Amino acid sequence: MKLIAQSENIENIIDKDSIYVDKTEYIYNLTKDFDRVFFSRPRRFGKSLTLNTIGTLFEKGVEPYFKGTWIYDKWDQDKYPVLHLNFLRFRTTNVEDFKEIFSSKIAEFADSLKLKKKIKSKEPDLAISELFTALDEKRIVILIDEYDCQLTANINNPELYEKFRTCIREFYAALKGAKQIKFMAVTGVTRLKDVSIFSVGSDIMDLSYENDYSSMIGFTRDEIKKFYDDYLKLGISIEKGKSVDSVTNEEIEEFVERIADNYDGFSFDEYHKNKVFSTYSVNVFLQSLYRKKCVEFGDYWYDVGGLPSILMNYMESHNLNIENLLKSEIEIPYNDFKNPTSLLNINENVLMCQTGYLTLKSELDPVDDVILGTANQEVKSALFRLLSLRVYQKNVSPYSTGKKYVLEQGTVEDIINLFNEVLAALSYDKYPVKNEPVLRSLLQVYLIGKNHDVRVEQNNSKGRSDILVNFPKRRVVLELKYTDKVNEEKNKLDEAEQQIIEKGYGLENLGDRELIQIACVFNGAKTKRQITMYKKIEN
Known part of the structure; x- marks a missing residue:
């Protein structure tokens, strides 16, 4: 079996005879249709490999690295020197150091071309202008990876953020209209108007959500079935104890569907038609399987x-809106999504989308809101682990003895004790529990972050339960009530009990699971802050 690639360099991938998921048709069209492009994607999605592939084609052509790929007999571009700048390798806390390193890279590139004129300026915009002058009629390709690294590192330092922003803005202004640029591609995590790639540098085409290029980065379902066929068959043979040769197409489809539940669902398509898998997650999953x-x-x-x-x-x-992030669909204004201005005041849901925690769930329509949500089970779990870091001051293990979930095997008393330990770990200064929705949200954050199968406000024909947790042989349902007065606790408990009985929470599609229904009351008074009363509902 071919090895799964672990490099962002196309030459290393081919030299080691690793699997290369062929994206060269996209790259061919990209370089034919545009002179300057930008696209944003989350980390570990394949941006760097895409840029490296483009650079290799322009600098070395198709021999010997592209035999067997779509582009091999179609690429007809001349060879050009490639200036490849990766901002991850530049300073993030000192602007002058950043400028010096940046300018030195431009100077080193000029020296490698043996140009008559030396690059002397320590200002990146002036250095690149000197390079263009020295090139005269010669043309180059410019590739810029992680253009926003210095900005994202200084999201909490407005003064330093502004200094980096100004420097980067001036650099892109110097690029605009330069005849010496044959082709240019810029990548990053964020799309920010205040950097002015799209205004000062208005000749750069933003392809981040273009339908035609929405699958250029990330794996499609068909690509996984084509390029990882041996790994899929191996996984099925391991699970079912059968030979690889006897694996059927139906079994492959079912296996890919399970991979999709965990790692698919990212949409970078303005029409919300094409979805892609996380390249990193799929690769690591299959490597682990092997x-x-x-x-x-x-x-x-x-x-x-x-x-x-x-x-x-x-x-x-910044405080994250936890109740909002618990929703399966989050609506935000179109302009907030399409034209984020600065990291200093970006809509938090747009930021969560750009970093991969949320993704498009609707088409982009200028006269309608944009709908966002989590892409898959893996990202949903990651999101709630992230939120747990924010709201809990210490980790509370969800396990009892033998690495079994408390909710799965514990008594009702064990379950309540776990929840009280969780609630005691809250950072109350940042997230005071003042009502039932916040209480419910914080417990959901904990449970989902610990990989429980949690159904939030599960609907049945009569109403919605607060929290429902499924296990193979048990279902736990909680109805939560909030008060800050001791004399209200008994009435609240009776109310929760009656609600469970009347609404039949947890009975829908129960199967042969054991059903544990719990009514409980949280007292939010400063002297309490715990579940003070609870009752198991007897069926």
Whole structure:
């Protein structure tokens, strides 16, 4: 079996005979249709490999790295020098150091071309202008990776943010209209108007949500079935104890569907037609399958690619709207989504979308709101792990002995004790529990963040339960009531009990599961702040 690629360099991938998911048709069209492009994607999605592939084609042509790919007999571009700038390698806390490193990279590139004129300026905009002058009629390709690194690192430092923004803005102004640029591509996580890539540098085409290029980065279902066929068959053979040769197409479809539940669903399409899988998560899942010889749908997004510094920095100075993020669909104004101005005042849901925690759930219509939501189970779990970091001061284990969930095997008393321990870990200064919706939201954050199968406000024909947690052999239903007065606790408990009985919470599609229905009352008074009364409803 071919190895799964672990490099962002197309030459390394081909040299090691690793699997390359062929995206060269997109790249061919991209370089034919546009002179300058920008596209944003979350971290670990394949932006760097895309830029590297473009650079390799322009600098070296199709030999020997593109044999067998779609582009091999179609690429007819001349060869051009490639100036590849990765802002991750530049300083993020000192503007002068950033400028010096940036300018030195331009100077080194000029030296490699053996140009007569040396690049002397330490200002990036002046250095690139000197390069254009030295090039005269020669043309180059410019590729810029993670253009927003310095901005995202300084989301909590407005003064430093503005200095970096001004420097980057001036650099793009120097690029506008330069005849020496044969082709240019810029990538990053965020799309920000205040950097002026799209105003000062208005000749750059933003392809972030273009339908034609929505699948250029990320894996499609058909690509997974084509390029990872051996791995899919291996996974099925391991699970079902059968030979690889006997695996059927129906079994492959079912297996891919399960992979999709965990890693698919990202939409970068203005029409909301095309969806892609997370490249990193799919690769790590299949590598783990091959190495461990077992099928395990891990949560890889959060551990490596899913907690970018931009969100950590943002959360230091901003409160996330937890109740909003619990919704399956979040509506935001079209202009907030399409034209985010600055990281300093960006709509938090737009930021969550740009970093991959939310994705498009509707088409982009200028006269209608944009709908966002989580892409898949892995990202949903990562989102609530992220929120748990924000609201809980310590980790509370969801397990009892033997790594079994308390809610799955514990008594009602065990379950209430767990919830009280969780609620005691809250940072009350930041998220005071003042009503039932907040109480419900915080418990949901904890449970979903611990990978419980939680149904939020589960509907049946008579009403909606507050929290419903499913396990293979048990279902736990909670009806929560809030008060801050001791003399109201008994009435609130009776109210919760009657609601469970009258509405039949948890009875829908129960199957042969054991049903645990719990009515409980949380007292939010400063001297209490715990579930003070509870009752198991006897069926």
